[in-house]
Amino acid sequence: MRRLIGDILLPRATAVALWAWVAFNLALIAWVGIQSLKDSRDVWLHPFALPTTPRWDNFSSAWQAAEFSSAALNSVVLTAFGAVLIVAISAPAAYVLARSSRRVAAPTISYFAMGLSIPIQTILVPIVVVKLSVYTFMEDWVTGWWDNRITLLVFQVALSVPFAVFVLTGYMRSLPHEIEEAAEIDGAGPLRAFVQVIMPVARPGLTTVFVLNVMGLWNETLLALLIAPLPEERNLPAALLGLYSSMQYSSDWGGMFAGIVILVYPMIVLYIWLGRRIVDGMTAGISR
Amino acid sequence: MKTYERAFWPFLLPALLVYTLLFVAPSLFGIWVSLTRWSGPGSEMTWRGLDNYVALLHNEVFATAFTNTFVMAIVGGGLIFAITFLAMVVLRQLKGRAFIRAVVFLPMVISIIAIGAAVGFLLNPEGAVNTVLGWFGLDPQPWLGPEMVFRCIVGGLIWSSTGFYVALMMSAADAIPAHVYEDAQLIGATKWEQFRHITLPLTWDVFAVSAVLWVVGSLKIFDIVLAFTTAGTAAAPPIPARTIAVQQYIVVKGAGLPELGSAAAMGVMTLLVTAVLIVLTRRITRRDRVELS
Numbered sequence: 327m328r329r330l331i332g333d334i335l336l337p338r339a340t341a342v343a344l345w346a347w348v349a350f351n352l353a354l355i356a357w358v359g360i361q362s363l364k365d366s367r368d369v370w371l372h373p374f375a376l377p378t379t380p381r382w383d384n385f386s387s388a389w390q391a392a393e394f395s396s397a398a399l400n401s402v403v404l405t406a407f408g409a410v411l412i413v414a415i416s417a418p419a420a421y422v423l424a425r426s427s428r429r430v431a432a433p434t435i436s437y438f439a440m441g442l443s444i445p446i447q448t449i450l451v452p453i454v455v456v457k458l459s460v461y462t463f464m465e466d467w468v469t470g471w472w473d474n475r476i477t478l479l480v481f482q483v484a485l486s487v488p489f490a491v492f493v494l495t496g497y498m499r500s501l502p503h504e505i506e507e508a509a510e511i512d513g514a515g516p517l518r519a520f521v522q523v524i525m526p527v528a529r530p531g532l533t534t535v536f537v538l539n540v541m542g543l544w545n546e547t548l549l550a551l552l553i554a555p556l557p558e559e560r561n562l563p564a565a566l567l568g569l570y571s572s573m574q575y576s577s578d579w580g581g582m583f584a585g586i587v588i589l590v591y592p593m594i595v596l597y598i599w600l601g602r603r604i605v606d607g608m609t610a611g612i613s614r
Numbered sequence: 615m616k617t618y619e620r621a622f623w624p625f626l627l628p629a630l631l632v633y634t635l636l637f638v639a640p641s642l643f644g645i646w647v648s649l650t651r652w653s654g655p656g657s658e659m660t661w662r663g664l665d666n667y668v669a670l671l672h673n674e675v676f677a678t679a680f681t682n683t684f685v686m687a688i689v690g691g692g693l694i695f696a697i698t699f700l701a702m703v704v705l706r707q708l709k710g711r712a713f714i715r716a717v718v719f720l721p722m723v724i725s726i727i728a729i730g731a732a733v734g735f736l737l738n739p740e741g742a743v744n745t746v747l748g749w750f751g752l753d754p755q756p757w758l759g760p761e762m763v764f765r766c767i768v769g770g771l772i773w774s775s776t777g778f779y780v781a782l783m784m785s786a787a788d789a790i791p792a793h794v795y796e797d798a799q800l801i802g803a804t805k806w807e808q809f810r811h812i813t814l815p816l817t818w819d820v821f822a823v824s825a826v827l828w829v830v831g832s833l834k835i836f837d838i839v840l841a842f843t844t845a846g847t848a849a850a851p852p853i854p855a856r857t858i859a860v861q862q863y864i865v866v867k868g869a870g871l872p873e874l875g876s877a878a879a880m881g882v883m884t885l886l887v888t889a890v891l892i893v894l895t896r897r898i899t900r901r902d903r904v905e906l907s
Contacts, residue, residue, distance in 0.1 A: 333804045337704040344701060344708070348717040355720070358732050373735075373742040418621075419629035425618045434626070441633060443826075444641055445834045445888050447862055447881035451647050451874050452640035454866055459655050484636030487629055506617060516621030545725040547837040548863065563727040563837070570731045571844050579735070586728045593723045601716050609785040612823045 355594065362583035369579035381580055388569070388584035393557045397565035398588065400554075404479055404561060405543040411479075412486045412539050413532055420494030421524055425503075435495055441488025446548065453481055457553050478553040482543055490535050493611035497531030498524075500610055534607025537600050541593055562589045641885075648878035653871040666879035675853055676880070679861040683884075686768060686857065687832040687891065693772050694828065695821075698779045702817075703809045705784055706795075715784055718777035729774060730841020734758065737766065758842065763855045767842050771835065779824050786820040787813050794906070815904045822899035829891045833884055834859050858884050 361369050363380040389395050423435050457477050464472035505527050509519035525532065547563045554560065560568065566585050573582045597604075618625075648666055652659040670676045701718075705711050721729065736742045737757035744754035757766050790813065798808045814821070836859040843851035851860055862880040866872050 329804060331806075333806075336700075337805050340700045340704045341708055344705070344714050344718070348714055351717050351720050354732065358728075373745070415629045415632060418625035422618050422622045422625040425616075426622050428619070428622060434630070438629075438633065441637055443830055443888055443892050444637065445830065445881070445884045447834060447859055448644050448885045449637065449640040450644075450862060450866065450881055451878040452643045455643075455647075455655060455874070456640065462655070481636060484632050487633045488637070491629055491633075510617055514617075516617045516625070519617050520621070520625070541723050545727075547725075547727055547840070548834075548859070552863070552866070563725050566725070566727050566731060567840065567844060570727075570734075582731065582735075586731055590724050590728045593725075594720070597720065597723045601719070602712070605715075605719065605781040605785050609782055609820060612782070613786055613819050 355590075358583055358586050358590065362580065362587045364580055364583075366577055366579040366581075369583065370577075384578075384580040384584040385588070387578060388581040388588065391569055391572075391578070391581060391585075393560060394562075394565050394569070394585060394588065396558055397560045397562050400475060400560065401544060401562040404475065404482070404546075405540055408479055408482050408486070408543045409536050409539040411483045412490050413536050415483070416487055416490035416494055416535070417525070417528070417532060418520060420491050421498050421520065421528075423491070424495045424498035435491075438488050438491045438495075442492060446485065450548075450552070453549070454552060456481075473559075474554040474556075475559055478549060478559075481549060481553065482546060485549075486539055486542065490539065493535055493608060494528075494531060496611035496613070497534075497607065498528060501527055530603060531607050531611060533600065534604050534611070537596065537604050538608070540596065544593055644878045644881050647874055648882045650875045652874045654874055657871075662875060666875045667883070670876065670879055670883065675856070676858075676861060678853055679856040679858050680883075682764060682855070683833055683835070683857045683859075684887070686771065686835055687829060690768055690771055690775075690832060691825070691828050694776045694779060695825070697772070697776050698783055699809070699814070701780050702783055702787060702813055703805050705780070706787060706813070711784075715777075715781050719781040720777065721774035722778045724774075726774065726837040727841045729770065730838060730844070733770060734842055734844075760852050760854050763842060763852065767838055767855060770842065771838055774838070775828075775831075779828070782824055783817055783820060786817040790816050791906070815901075816906070818899070818901055819903060822896070822901075825895045825899055826892055829895055830888060833888050833891075836860055836863065 357374075360376060361373070362384055363382070364372075364375075364377040364384075365381050368375060368377065389398075423431050423438075457474060460477055461472045461474065464470075501524075505523055506519055509523045514522065545563060546561065547567075550561045550564050551567075555564070557568075566589050569582055569585050573579065647659075649661065649663055650659045651662045651666075705714065708714065738744075739754060739756060743757065747754060756762060794812055795808055798812060803811065835857050839851050839855050839857055839860045843855050850864060856864075858880055862877050865877040865880070866874070
């Protein structure tokens with residue numbers, strides 16, 4: 327009896343459930359793609375039918391609605407700059423923290439790890455205050471203008487640093503110690519040794535952190551709504567939210583699904599391209 | 615002196631400064647604001663002490679948001695890790711397991727707002743799910759109505775987050791050498807026993823970290839609520855579906871003068887709950903590290 331349950335029933339049922347889960351995920355993604363090519367009447371009345379004639383103009387109408395084109399540009403720029411900055415700031419710090427035998431290193435690692443447990447809500451009010459103050463300060467005293475998107479970028483980077491340092495410190499520890507010695511013998515300075523020797527060796531870990539941050543920044547919602555809420559400042563998730571609530575009145579459902587595709591499919595492509603490495607690099611960083 | 619010792623401070627300082635000035639210092643400022651009555655820069659800040667907290671404890675809307683957040687963390691977490699463990703029992707030997715892992719992880723890379731928009735469309739009163747129910751002669755359900763919306767959100771949350779933990783734990787489980795399982799099979803251990811006595815102990819480190827990651831992540835749940843509920847009234851989700859993060863957002867962004875002191879107090883309370891839950895999680899998951907010799 328025990329064998330029957332433990333070896334046959336339970337595993338079989340779980341396997342079936344897992345495949346059903348997989349089928350559901352794939353079907354949902356395909357379904358969104360198909361919906362984006364139908365006219366609004368068909369989207370509503372025949373949600374599971376294939377499009378009779380593909381309506382590519384859904385994409386152009388979504389693109390024009392709710393400032394989607396500027397939202398897409400905002401998302402691309404914020405994501406690219408953000409992810410590069412996060413890795414550029416975190417990787418050198420993680421490297422010296424992982425390697426150093428100074429007494430201050432271990433407490434500093436814990437100090438960064440503490441950031442993992444500070445929920446964003448604790449600093450939500452300060453962020454709003456800083457946002458307003460920086461805007462007024464720059465406008466009145468320094469440059470005469472300011473863009474809230476810069477504030478958004480700065481806070482996105484600051485909030486991502488603890489996790490990046492945490493994972494990268496773990497990852498850097500797993501690298502062999504011999505690698506810098508060659509560079510040292512050649513007389514390379516710290517910066518050159520880091521860029522030319524450490525970074526190439528640590529690339530899988532750096533890629534993991536980079537891609538995880540790209541996905542996080544691309545999908546960022548709370549901070550974006552709070553710091554950069556104006557139509558021309560919005561990123562894609564905020565714009566989609568706007569599109570979604572206005573769809574209740576304009577009922578351009580095909581356009582809404584086109585908007586979902588614009589937001590979702592780039593990340594799916596990125597994931598298919600780099601998928602497996604993301605998780606493996608993370609486990610390497612967490613378990614050591 | 616090693617090059618990395620010479621580079622210690624120059625390499626560390628940028629991250630240390632960014633983190634301290636823009637993350638730690640604002641947190642302390644948030645604690646300070648939570649003890650005051652304040653509607654933002656330019657207005658007068660008056661000392662309130664713990665009154666903000668006392669008021670929150672007597673506020674029914676906040677109590678709902680608080681309970682919801684707590685339920686999500688505990689019930690959601692329990693279900694997520696139960697599913698993860700079940701998956702780990704079979705996934706080691708299943709054909710196509712790399713593919714399964716990759717696809718169940720997929721919702722993690724998709725914006726929750728997009729998921730909410732698509733699923734919200736399906737769950738509409740006249741939406742596809744109710745149409746399908748109709749084929750089987752079942753009554754349409756008000757999925758996103760006040761009574762069921764929270765359960766739908768928790769369901770959506772479990773669906774979209776579990777894949778992450780499955781992928782993470784499986785990645786750790788794959789590092790266990792196959793001969794350990796072969797020995798276990800020789801002495802007649804069932805798959806479940808193999809999981810309990812081999813896989814779980816050897817991946818416990820990653821599980822301990824995963825549990826903490828979940829606790830921290832679950833307490834700041836925000837966008838999934840917004841995504842499932844914006845179809846109703848724009849930007850103000852119904853009370854039964856709110857989490858602390860949503861409630862705080864409403865207070866900060868709401869019409870009229872924002873009560874920043876009260877909003878900051880919500881943030882500090884989340885911090886305290888997070889801290890307590892992390893300590894508990896670490897307590898429960900604390901074990902001596904098992905290693906293969």
